[in-house]
């Protein structure tokens with residue numbers, strides 16, 4: 523069916539990955555044509571998983587796979603519990619009461635009743651829908667794809683979830699150090715970005731100006747930008763502190779852009795805790811208009827992603843793709859994107875962040891060189907076609 527709507531295909535990536543890679547991926551897709559794949563997560567909006575699935579499922583479809591995306595439904599207390607589980611997988615303490623377990627398991631059961639997951643291949647993302655496997659009739663392989671930073675999970679959550687995880691045929695995480703002693707094959711796939719999405723596509727300078735002007739972002743001083751869900755692991759208060767220190771040496775404007783994912787009930791609280799820091803040069807803004815986020819990442823002199831834990835951190839690759847140098851927390855998946863001192867900086871404290879910020883703000887040539895190296899790193903490693911191919915290879919391996 524011919525369509526006037528913009529849906530990108532693997533062929534569109536040719537300028538970035540070359541003809542040979544396009545042909546290789548298209549051929550792999552052809553072999554799996556008609557296979558049904560369900561991706562299951564817990565939100566259609568907000569956060570990196572939704573961002574990836576909106577592109578990945580369409581790209582799979584463009585190759586002839588019957589790819590679907592389903593989000594489970596649950597009441598607010600369910601999301602309160604799963605957010606605590608998410609935090610506990612990233613190392614925070616948790617108290618798992620029977621009532622919490624009951625709510626968590628009931629929601630999975632209800633979603634299994636409401637949906638048929640009889641696909642050739644089912645990929646369940648993150649802890650929220652994890653127990654679905656217990657209540658579904660399995661036809662093909664089921665994969666648990668965990669996006670969180672599991673370098674040091676809390677013992678209690680680890681023991682509870684292990685029962686479910688070991689029912690899967692494989693686990694995919696975003697870094698080698700997230701591997702756990704589970705009796706199930708474990709793979710590492712790093713996430714990737716879609717260069718054609720509204721968030722990442724090329725924007726003419728005039729359009730960037732219009733977006734920033736529309737939202738009242740001043741452009742008289744260099745912009746320092748962090749784009750993150752309002753989440754304590756993204757350390758927004760640390761970002762403001764680093765900015766205040768750096769500003770004493772190099773004047774600039776900070777724009778902290780954020781949103782709240784539908785499955786994250788802690789977001790509003792984190793947002794409110796930031797409002798007191800608002801001033802003329804500290805803007806706390808909504809990042810729901812993704813072309814505004816695109817414009818900010820492009821125009822920023824420096825992007826920060828000063829996370830304390832980070833499974834991968836798409837925002838890092840997004841800014842790097844736009845040739846903007848990123849100062850990122852030296853944690854989790856950020857370390858695989860930024861090569862310290864080459865295409866950005868890795869930092870472990872507020873003071874280090876402020877120091878690297880002053881360095882970058884003082885040296886336009888350094889920003890330009892790091893920005894170019896950053897773009898090249900993403901081109902080679904973090905475009906969606908690479909991620910897609912890993913899934914195709916995995917499906918193929920299960921069929922063999």
Ligand code: UDP
Nearest residue numbers: 569570573750751779780781809835836837
């Ligand atoms: N994002 C956005 N607006 C915001 C905050 C985030 O569009 O206000 C997007 C961001 O550009 C990225 C995704 O949401 O594509 C967040 O993914 P990431 O992996 O950085 O972090 P997560 O939220 O999954 O922890």
